Amino acid sequence: MTTLSTIPVPLPELTAPSVWPASAVTARGGDVSVGGVPLAELAERYGTPVYVLDEAEVRARAAAWRRALPDADVVYAAKAFLCRAMVDWMEQEGVGLDVCSAGELELAASRGFPADRIVLHGNAKSPRDLRTALRLGVGRIVIDSECEIARLAAHVPGPEAQQVMVRVLPGIAAGGHHKISTGAEGQKFGLSIAGGDAEDAVARILGQPRLELVGLHMHLGSQIASAEPYARGVRRVVAFMARIRDRYGVTLPELDAGGGFAVAQLPGEPAPSPAAYGRRINDALVRACAEFDLPLPRLTVEPGRSIVATAGVALYRVLAVKRTGGRVFAAVDGGMSDNPRPALYGARYTVRMVGRPSAAPMRATTVVGRHCEAGDVLAESVELPEDLRPGDVLAVPASGAYQVSMASGYNLTGRPPVVAVAGGRSRLLVRRETFEDHRGRDVGL
Ligand SMILES: Cc1ncc(COP(=O)(O)O)c(C=O)c1O
Numbered sequence: 001m002t003t004l005s006t007i008p009v010p011l012p013e014l015t016a017p018s019v020w021p022a023s024a025v026t027a028r029g030g031d032v033s034v035g036g037v038p039l040a041e042l043a044e045r046y047g048t049p050v051y052v053l054d055e056a057e058v059r060a061r062a063a064a065w066r067r068a069l070p071d072a073d074v075v076y077a078a079k080a081f082l083c084r085a086m087v088d089w090m091e092q093e094g095v096g097l098d099v100c101s102a103g104e105l106e107l108a109a110s111r112g113f114p115a116d117r118i119v120l121h122g123n124a125k126s127p128r129d130l131r132t133a134l135r136l137g138v139g140r141i142v143i144d145s146e147c148e149i150a151r152l153a154a155h156v157p158g159p160e161a162q163q164v165m166v167r168v169l170p171g172i173a174a175g176g177h178h179k180i181s182t183g184a185e186g187q188k189f190g191l192s193i194a195g196g197d198a199e200d201a202v203a204r205i206l207g208q209p210r211l212e213l214v215g216l217h218m219h220l221g222s223q224i225a226s227a228e229p230y231a232r233g234v235r236r237v238v239a240f241m242a243r244i245r246d247r248y249g250v251t252l253p254e255l256d257a258g259g260g261f262a263v264a265q266l267p268g269e270p271a272p273s274p275a276a277y278g279r280r281i282n283d284a285l286v287r288a289c290a291e292f293d294l295p296l297p298r299l300t301v302e303p304g305r306s307i308v309a310t311a312g313v314a315l316y317r318v319l320a321v322k323r324t325g326g327r328v329f330a331a332v333d334g335g336m337s338d339n340p341r342p343a344l345y346g347a348r349y350t351v352r353m354v355g356r357p358s359a360a361p362m363r364a365t366t367v368v369g370r371h372c373e374a375g376d377v378l379a380e381s382v383e384l385p386e387d388l389r390p391g392d393v394l395a396v397p398a399s400g401a402y403q404v405s406m407a408s409g410y411n412l413t414g415r416p417p418v419v420a421v422a423g424g425r426s427r428l429l430v431r432r433e434t435f436e437d438h439r440g441r442d443v444g445l
């Protein structure tokens with residue numbers, strides 16, 4: 001018999017913008033299901049901690065970006081999270097890849113991802129990064145310092161020139177935290193427009209027959225919850241393009257506006273849709289080009305978090321509940337080794353108990369990890385039932401970006417597996433890191 005509690009309903013938090021994938025609904029026995037699979041069942045089957053990725057949500061977000069900017073290239077920033085399945089999904093959705101290491105590049109290549117749809121970034125590209133990029137024939141290499149120009153040119157096999165862009169610093173502060181704000185003067189990325197470094201680099205590249213300068217790139221930062229900084233940045237970059245045309249007689253055909261588009265980390269937080277970002281960026285580009293009498297360059301955007309964050313849910317099991325100093329702590333079997341974001345940026349998350357019903361009143365509980373640091377806090381003062389006990393499963397939505405990709409080997413707990421859900425089925429994408437993996441690397445005595 002179907003009772004009210006077994007009819008799946010959208011989660012109360014599922015107001016736009018949501019922190020959950022669109023497929024998240026309540027399930028039997030106090031559970032939540034994602035992609036048609038109950039989360040507690042996934043915790044049981046794959047163990048905890050485990051990261052669940054809703055394939056349909058990833059694909060839908062990628063498709064939303066393509067619809068938002070149909071005349072632009074959408075390039076997924078692989079640093080947010082990459083595995084072979086992600087490479088395939090991006091390929092199938094018609095999205096390119098932004099990589100920043102030979103490792104990310106090799107992974108994409110291992111799936112036959114078209115190299116001409118790959119952009120290589122990095123403020124310190126290693127010889128291996130550059131060699132791999134040239135060998136595989138990546139579409140664009142983004143120059144981030146003057147000294148890499150001659151180094152790169154010397155290795156281009158020819159006869160064709162390597163297409164490059166210059167990452168310029170538009171001098172705009174934006175981003176959810178100072179550690180992920182990259183568009184202002186005085187940090188390690190890019191070449192300053194105002195300070196003249198960008199123009200010096202352009203002149204140098206134009207003098208290198210093995211390099212073809214196709215455009216300019218900016219990346220303002222990450223978790224930028226408004227489209228306005230992009231509009232200002234685009235205008236500054238277009239103004240600089242006009243200066244290049246006037247001084248060097250070269251009209252650059254491409255402009256890459258970078259990534260950094262915000263998602264809601266907590267229910268109701270502001271996060272413009274891809275369509276809203278796209279409209280504003282396009283509008284700024286059209287206006288600036290009219291103002292400076294330039295033809296419209298081909299636009300690229302590089303969303304990372306915006307494609308994958310809300311598709312991911314982290315599952316942990318409670319190991320201990322402790323009341324101390326007037327606070328309640330729930331300690332789980334993961335922590336800063338799988339999610340360093342709260343410790344690094346003060347990132348906040350919402351947490352929900354799944355897998356059993358509870359009629360107990362809610363109380364403020366701080367969810368902490370198992371690592372040897374007082375700062376190993378996953379979520380400060382979140383509402384959880386008073387009867388929360390060891391063995392319960394906690395779900396943390398909006399966990400798809402920069403968690404697994406930044407996971408560490410701290411305390412040799414082993415990095416968690418990643419499981420895809422789609423159409424009521426689950427499959428393992430990345431297995432759990434085991435003690436054998438650690439021991440295998442430990443080769444000296
Ligand atoms: C060059 C570049 N492009 C794109 C991104 C993607 O950023 P986000 O995941 O915030 O969209 C980053 C990371 O911030 C980046 O450094």
Ligand SMILES: N[C@@H](CCCC[NH3+])C(=O)O
Pocket residue numbers: 079180222223341345401402406
């Ligand atoms: N790792 C950061 C974002 C940095 C993006 C990379 N350029 C975060 O978790 O928010």
